[in-house]
Amino acid sequence: xxxxxxxxxxxxxxxxxxxxxxxxxxxxxxxxxxxxxxxxxxxxxxxxxxxxxxxxxxxxxxxxxxxxxxxxxxxxxxxxxxxxxxxxxxxxxxxxxxxxxxxxxxxxxxxxxxxxxxxxxxxxxxxxxxxxxxxxxxxxxxxxxxxxxxxxxxxxxxxxxxxxxxxxxxxxxxxxxxxxxxxxxxxxxxxxxxxxxxxxxxxxxxxxxxxxxxxxxxxxxxxxxxxxxxxxxxxxxxxxxxxxxxxxxxxxxxxxxxxxxxxxxxxxxxxxxxxxxxxxxxxxxxxxxxxxxxxxxxxxxxxxxxxxxxxxxxxxxxxxxxxxxxxxxxxxxxxxxxxxxxxxxxxxxxxxxxxxxxxxxx
Numbered sequence: 001x002x003x004x005x006x007x008x009x010x011x012x013x014x015x016x017x018x019x020x021x022x023x024x025x026x027x028x029x030x031x032x033x034x035x036x037x038x039x040x041x042x043x044x045x046x047x048x049x050x051x052x053x054x055x056x057x058x059x060x061x062x063x064x065x066x067x068x069x070x071x072x073x074x075x076x077x078x079x080x081x082x083x084x085x086x087x088x089x090x091x092x093x094x095x096x097x098x099x100x101x102x103x104x105x106x107x108x109x110x111x112x113x114x115x116x117x118x119x120x121x122x123x124x125x126x127x128x129x130x131x132x133x134x135x136x137x138x139x140x141x142x143x144x145x146x147x148x149x150x151x152x153x154x155x156x157x158x159x160x161x162x163x164x165x166x167x168x169x170x171x172x173x174x175x176x177x178x179x180x181x182x183x184x185x186x187x188x189x190x191x192x193x194x195x196x197x198x199x200x201x202x203x204x205x206x207x208x209x210x211x212x213x214x215x216x217x218x219x220x221x222x223x224x225x226x227x228x229x230x231x232x233x234x235x236x237x238x239x240x241x242x243x244x245x246x247x248x249x250x251x252x253x254x255x256x257x258x259x260x261x262x263x264x265x266x267x268x269x270x271x272x273x274x275x276x277x278x279x280x281x282x283x284x285x286x287x288x289x290x291x292x293x294x295x296x297x298x299x300x301x302x303x304x305x306x307x308x309x310x311x312x313x314x315x316x317x318x319x320x321x322x323x324x325x326x327x328x329x330x331x332x333x334x335x336x337x338x339x340x341x342x343x344x345x346x347x348x349x350x351x352x353x354x355x356x357x358x359x360x361x362x
Contacts, residue, residue, distance in 0.1 A: 018123060019101070023100075058219060139151070165183065
């Protein structure tokens, strides 16, 4: 099996990828919206098909990529039925079991307390605890319907009864720690080890923590799978413009299909077009990639937000004007070109080989 623990440095969030290299089925747990293209590239690299996106709860510290992954790949989103995320495709209940790959299963364990809809996911000997149980701590209980007594009960009665060797993978860690175990947390976690229920409730009531920086933005967006009101409206418009609700095959298949429907040009042709002018150059990579190096005059429009942000770019207001798109190697730009054609752009070109080919030709 393929397992990856990914980390977002801005919000200290862990995202998990589990995949079967034989069937190519994959799942994400707690993806972050700012890494959407990283996820797409990771799936493409391994030839994977994303089957589910799971959320441990409605997050207050980051915005999920679940909605964007659904728009891009048709992947169903799965959230607890107690989270109020009514637009999620699957309303998870305690005890649900999700099958994927070659006889792989993920079991749902309800762990309310941080929020009423908080969940943990058990796969093999690995437990993904979200914000319920952290390494040397636990999620706060002072907002979003939190309940310290409920959190104490579910951790002690449901999680700490698992085998000591069960690995604990949390939703966050602020000290650079990656993994713990049930045995370690049960015996050394300073908030829980040796504490009575009343002592734990008193500890949680006196944490005096600041309000999460993104809570006012993140919670409403996450109840709609990470999409704000305008993005939801734009997404509906995109689907109605002949965008399929669900694609089949791997990301590599989708790129190959897109390339059959768009026009690709070589780096030499791209240079000629840029020299002649009257073409808008668009970089569809992520902001970090763009900052590390890009083609002069290129507008940054990451593929993951293209449909949602394109209307606000004056240079792209004229749908008849020529547009030249590039990414790192040509895959994302092919998908972006296909999307722009579906949005009504008449003359969209994708640069074969992307920025890597451009650099090699210099």
